Amino acid sequence: MRQILIFLAVTCFAQTPPAPNVEATIQKIVTDPKFKTATAFLDTDYDLFVRELIELTEIPAPPFKEKVRAQAYLEKLRKVGGLQDVEMDPEGNVMGLRKGTGNGPLLAVLAHLDTVFPEGTDVKVKRKGTRLEAPGVGDDTRGLALMLEVIRALDAAKFTTQSDILFVGNVGEEGEGDLRGAKYLLTKGKYQGRIKNFLSIDGGEPGPITNGGTGSKRYRVIFTGPGGHSYGAFGLVNPAFAMGNAIAKFAQLQVPSKPKTTFNVGVVKGGTSVNSIPFEVSMDVDMRSESKEELSKLVDSFHGLLFAAVEEENKARSTDQGKIKVEAKLIGDRAAGETSRTSPIVQTVAAVVKSFGLTPSYNISSTDSNVPMSLGIPAVTIGRGKGGRAHSLDEWVDIDKPSQILAAQVAIATFLALAGAN
């Protein structure tokens, strides 16, 4: 999950009282003796959950290179019990269907396989008590492990539902993946058109509910020039100088904190050797906003400063052998989206959260839920448990047992409510 912003921590009930039947449904589920069985199962299953979380975290899954982890996860979906049609789709998503007893609307539950970390990143998990540290251990490997645990618990407690539930470990949520797994699932795969409710397990603790999708624009900005010898051709325009100037200008932009608007230079690369003027350098840039207008303003400023930086370099040095040129290739484009707080899916998740004594709050973020939101399919991203420093090398999760069981309980009750527990 692209980490979340809690912009309004309110009890949802103050504004949007749920239909009484939602509350009643939840009460029926959490007081069902089977729910007690499931909870007891979670207690005995905890060690397996931890082992699987560590095991999966230590299988690298860079963007577009999720396959090894995907195959390991596919095996786990085959063994977990209670799933049919366990398979990998052509995009690389792995999934299995928990058949319902009726013909309720299909619920899809996703956790993503990919991490932001490139090949070669040390993904060995360091354990310090209930704290596990490793790149990707939270985002979203904990979601993957939680999903397996929940499937086992549903099976152990012999819960059945009206609707089928499709459990998916999906590819391509992060960065340049640009939500390709969720897009394939919803617009091209065999379940296309059948998914009527969508949950992504890719948030933090169980209270916050992500029902808004942040809009983002991402570019690979490529600066080219004639190149040349660092000494012999000194004085020619240098694309690294143009890019440095652009970054310096970019870093000085002012953006509002409300609506939250952000920008980043995430990757820089280019040049052939220390003693050559580069002929090409590039940077990968991420810009996001909760507001379409602010995002548009930011993107405009960005294009303006690219132009200015290139012009300045072409004036500062010789263009005898060629000018600096710049191209900004769009590599990610996510429309902002929302699932209304008055929608049954949001009301259901909020009622579940509240039934466990937690206070729901509402977030806007960029997750796989952006895809169904943009298609008008009700979607929410829910929590996987406590953690922090996502996308950094010191990413961590806290897997203390009571909190872990609570996160699983919230997930189970949510799935059952949305799929219609029998």
Next chain:
Amino acid sequence: MRQILIFLAVTCFAQTPPAPNVEATIQKIVTDPKFKTATAFLDTDYDLFVRELIELTEIPAPPFKEKVRAQAYLEKLRKVGGLQDVEMDPEGNVMGLRKGTGNGPLLAVLAHLDTVFPEGTDVKVKRKGTRLEAPGVGDDTRGLALMLEVIRALDAAKFTTQSDILFVGNVGEEGEGDLRGAKYLLTKGKYQGRIKNFLSIDGGEPGPITNGGTGSKRYRVIFTGPGGHSYGAFGLVNPAFAMGNAIAKFAQLQVPSKPKTTFNVGVVKGGTSVNSIPFEVSMDVDMRSESKEELSKLVDSFHGLLFAAVEEENKARSTDQGKIKVEAKLIGDRAAGETSRTSPIVQTVAAVVKSFGLTPSYNISSTDSNVPMSLGIPAVTIGRGKGGRAHSLDEWVDIDKPSQILAAQVAIATFLALAGAN
């Protein structure tokens, strides 16, 4: 060769008349009937020269990855005729000894195997009449091909010399190679201590003589920070912003054109994904000057601006999760050096150049000759023929036949004069 600056195009005789015996020696060589035989051979050998130049150019030889080309060149040295002890040394240099008849001082002749271009660069040669275009075709593959042609011509004409001549295709001239091949040869290899004259075939046309070595300092500058999520952790310090700011400041430095002083950002890299604040980015920086003092001033300014850029980033954004730090690792350090114009080696090359009706001029550059110069061994870098755009993708050479034969004649006469033709 790091391209050359012709800072004073004068006939050397005006300032430093050569000892009359140098001129007489050259006259004796170039009027020897064997020299006519050699010249006639060059005419018939031209097509092979061109084929070998293309063949060698199309074997990639990035810094530290010269092995495939080195092995191909080793085979050629084995087959070229007249060489003994043809071998690869532990550093990767390949060489063969042309035995002399006496005990004159050993002459080493080098052309370098490596190019500046990384793996994956398209090195296919494009031929347009007498113009060949490809990365590395000039620098220094033409030197390698010229050396083979000259060895064959010496053999065909049955020239013998007093001194042994060691012909070397050496590694590590470019960039981070930091002259490792020449350093090994002169300070560690089996010929260490025996080499009394040193010629590098790594210049342009035959007139200019490189008898001065540019001083350089090269750094890999590594900016680190806490990293984090581009959206969730927005507001934390970003090492890419600090580096961009440093580059922008660097690009604005003013340096003198006399003594020639230059600076470059040659390679930038770092970051893991578009949606992560990088935890590390780096840039490779090259600074050079003909003047030790100017180089020192430039390096001081450079360190100052790195510090300022980091400070500014640490003030501009939050350091709650950690500060930006910078480390400048020295990856290249070449002392300036010179072989005096009054030295026999420079006088000999100048007299040869003049004997072919060309005007010698004197350059300062950074080549393998920097190593012997720093050790007090007489060294000069001579030309390999006309070309341009070294270190850029559109590098080219002009191999028109009369000029090519002239470059080879200059090389042959120089080798014979320095090794004592019988």
